[in-house]
Amino acid sequence: MMKKLFSYTALLMLLLACSCSSVLDIAPQNIIQGKDVFSNESAIKAYLATLYNKIPIQDNNYQIPINAPNINYMSQLTGESLNNAYRWMNSVGDGTWLQWWGYDAVRDANEFLENISTAEFPDDQKKEWEGQVLFIRAYYYFELVKRYGGVPLITKVQNFNGSNLDSLQVPRNTEKEIYDFVASELDKAAQLMGETSAERGEANRYAAYALKARAMLYAAAEAEYGHVALNGLVGMPASEADHYWQAAYDAAKKIIDDKKYSLYAKQDDKAENFADLFLDQDNPETIFAEYYSYPDRVQSYDNRARPKPENGGHVCPTLEMAEAFEYTDGSDGKLKLTDSQGNPIEYKDPAALFAGKDPRFAATILYPFSSWPTGDVEVRAGIIDNGQTITTNDYNQLYQGMHIIGDHGIGGNLGNTTTGFYVRKYLDPAYTETDAAVSRGNDNPYIDMRYGEVLLNYAEAAIELGKVSDAAWAVNEIRGRAGIKLLGDGEVTRDRVRHERQVEMAFEGGRRYWDTRRWRLADKLINNTKFTALYPYYNFKDKAYIFKTLKVGYALTFYPKLYYERIPPAEISKDPKLIQNPNY
Template sequence: MKSIYKHITCLLFAVIVTSCNKDFLERKPLDIIADDAAYGSLSGIQALTANLYNNMPTEDLGFFMDGSEALFPSQATDEAVRSYSWGYTLDPILEDGYYIWWKYDLVRTVNDFIQKIPAVTSINEELKARFLAEARFVRAFYYFSLVKRYGGIPLITKVQQYNGSNLEELKVPRNKEQEIYDFVASELDAIVDQLPESYAANDRYRATRYAVLALKCRAMLYAASIAKYGTVQLGGLVGIASPADGYWQKAYDAAKAIITSGKFQLYKENPDKTDNFQQLFLTAADMDKNKEAIFVKTYKAPDKSHSFDFYNAPQSFKVDYGCVTNPTTELAEEFEYTDGTKGTLKIKDASGNPIVYSNPADLFKNKDPRFKASIMYPFTSWQGGIVEIRRGVIDNGTKYTSPNLTDVYGTGANSIPRVGKDGPLLAGDPTKTGFYIKKFMDPVNRVNSQMSTTPWMIFRYAEVLLNYAEAAIELGKTGDALTAINELRERAGIKALTSVTRDQVRHERKVELAFENHRWWDMCRWRIATDVLNNTQFHALYPWLMWENGKAPAAMKYTFEIVPAPKNTRTFLPKLYYVKIPPDEISKNSNLVQNPGY
């Protein structure tokens, strides 16, 4: 894992700076370049700035939760379970250590840049102001990433220097959680007008003023949630004592500024609603055409890529690894039908008898197109084939299954593997729930290891609409919330709502942003993880072939059942709303106070 991460980091650095002068790519590593060389030219400053972007904790497609390979955030939520038999999320009790400590050396790097850039003489004042604003954006993003994990943390804005006798002075105590959120807001307010609305094509992946507003919108939404639903502890080191409405209003205002700018819109390039939502994520790097993308991290193989497809490919489509993220039936049923009715899968009739489907894919007919674009369900078309998911055969009421993919049922030309080539199985790699992830996946190419290039939208317009709706509903601006939610539903092809509640706003957020690494944080900031995850058994969908003697299996019909997934229930302890500060960090700094419950 560490070698993979290091590889991604180095390659990301190279690609981000494609806008720099060509000779920059031949420069020595920045950690061995003297200050006068690094700050002595435009290309050197561009390289330093690119390095700041590179270090941002964006929690993207290559982000693993606790350092374990292929342990993606959705596997710790109600979105998915982990297929592999190893990894943190298989523990019955979700313990501390889920997120690695975000080291302050990266904060120091940003602070160093912020302190040095004003004295630079190699570029004009306008450029200096922009580079400085970009650095402050990166630092604000970094502090937001810290505060949402730990609550209040030491707020350090200047480079600390050890002179041989000032060690105690360098042991900075934790600031209050509210102080960190307020710092993020004030930094973003200070720089929003110093960054351009857009860049030329070769610089399009840098932060604009709308990226600043998007970060403020998200951060203030989190602060408001903590103020309303959290508890103040440790004298304010965790929790926010101020009224939540002030933060809801800041989130609302930042989102509204993006909305009313007219610069962004929901992606609607494809008339097919399913294809459109799938292509939204695959085309985000083309920001001229994809107007939903606000701030994007891009990849280019072989120099810079990620392994999302490699780890998540269905069993018969994988190259070595695969199968790891298995969406739950609970998530599948969160996606409504296009007429606005609940998304409960229709596996039984009104009398409680199994419904028999001639075409098993018909079980998902008229489901929210976002479901079909986000989740591979049984018998989905994929990469020129079919994701064949079958738990076994039912012959005269008796079920016949297998612990492997090779056992067959029937004889001669009418024989068939009992279990589909893509599972599900109770052990091994194939799906444990009857589903695979589809969002972000390459629909054409089988990807080998570090070769995926799907971009990552750090901020997209749909999230802004959802943030706006949430802030609006909390402020009592129900009409604004309804308008934003219906804009998303219209793009998805779902019946519009005539009224909206807080729970409906949260529901829309869950399905629109599924697998985009928001759900864990949403459950934490709303303080609902203890209810959603504790002692919750997630479920699998099992297709069964209805055997008919003398008939070709391809012409036979299917029924379905929903059963507990072969994974442990989980316990989410309330202390996990904040991440544990590593004891060795506290031993180094006696002024640090551990978070509650640890």
């Protein structure tokens, strides 16, 4: 049901008209409040759909800056990828790129919760609906607090009577108060919801636990690595870190212990198995997902990220991301480009450069000359002949009968890669060039919460609490499914857990961005930083490939103020009790 299009009833449209743009989305006195909606089951379900639809999930349609005319994705904020037109991406934002001041959504959730208890439906059904909306409202507040820190905590519908504006102007709560509210609401939601979802796309008890584990991990990291400012409006008390690590650990453990979900493991081929995880809708790993339905609502990721045609290639993984994937024996993932004397190694089969890599690498990244249904991904930057390097930006230009650059880059049309790589994760091999050329759109789901993330959340909380064996078990569950060397307890450190998270969850919902932000590492990792491309060149004489590296794109810097978004000035002008975040 989530994020589908519905033909709303007239009553529902009246209800949704209650949201307005005044202080914290209070309703004007002359707007019908739409209580009659709660006597109609179809209207209630449509109302629920709109509430789910307002969750700002950083999915495969999510672009930055918000409403930008150019096609940029969150992976481009961290060096996971660059755009193939990298001139479009010359910063990591100014504190406004990830805005979501979602009090219209909060108001609609509050309206639902105030009316559902008196609706004439069986108590079990009303409790289920109430639990779902508590989950949704907690999700809203989590998305607010991770952006802004403390925000006004509004749990009742506000109505303007013509003379009560001052009482409706609400100051910010502390960041701690918001995280505590999120935890409490998710506990209530879990008690009210069933173990399974009545309809796909709806939350259930385990989605509440999964969101709590995620949110408490953020709260714990803010306490552990951040600092308190503005009397607690931003930042978490350091003394509370273990409390929140434990809350994350406990919530993840509930999912693990109940064994209702498991890692996706339908195929023997480890790379194909991991790729299919993100396409198979009959999936034991999916806890909460966003579903689409062609042609009413589709996602555009396949069209924009796949190799060619001209509008493709907008997600080009960097060499740094490619080398983050280890080899199956557990050794460092650095590619073997030169010999011990620093001379380029020649590869008769260019794909052999990537042999022995973690199978998740091939399931996540399309590397030069890897296989794809439309043909091998021919990424060639030029030709070397008798010491002369020959390049061009024109794919049609030949050298002794051979195209100088490959069909998929480097150079040529806009669909070609900037870095030598294309993204693979979430792309559907059945989505054809014809589909892409007509911008058909794809209706494969987007997984927002999965069991793999739960294991990684559990591992991170465990390592921070000193529960090394628990962390090792969870990390090895992930590595075992991937098909790479397992780790002994003594090898499992905070950095190893974080690294496992980086490769397992690459290109998923901006996870890497939010992780480096909550760990307070973003300003160190992205500090006047340029990222690297891998360019294959064909040695015409030896009939073999060598690979060169090149820094490409703009140098990016993450400024410390970006650990919190700027509160929209228009909101402060409407509510002078709000205090702006530091350094804005």
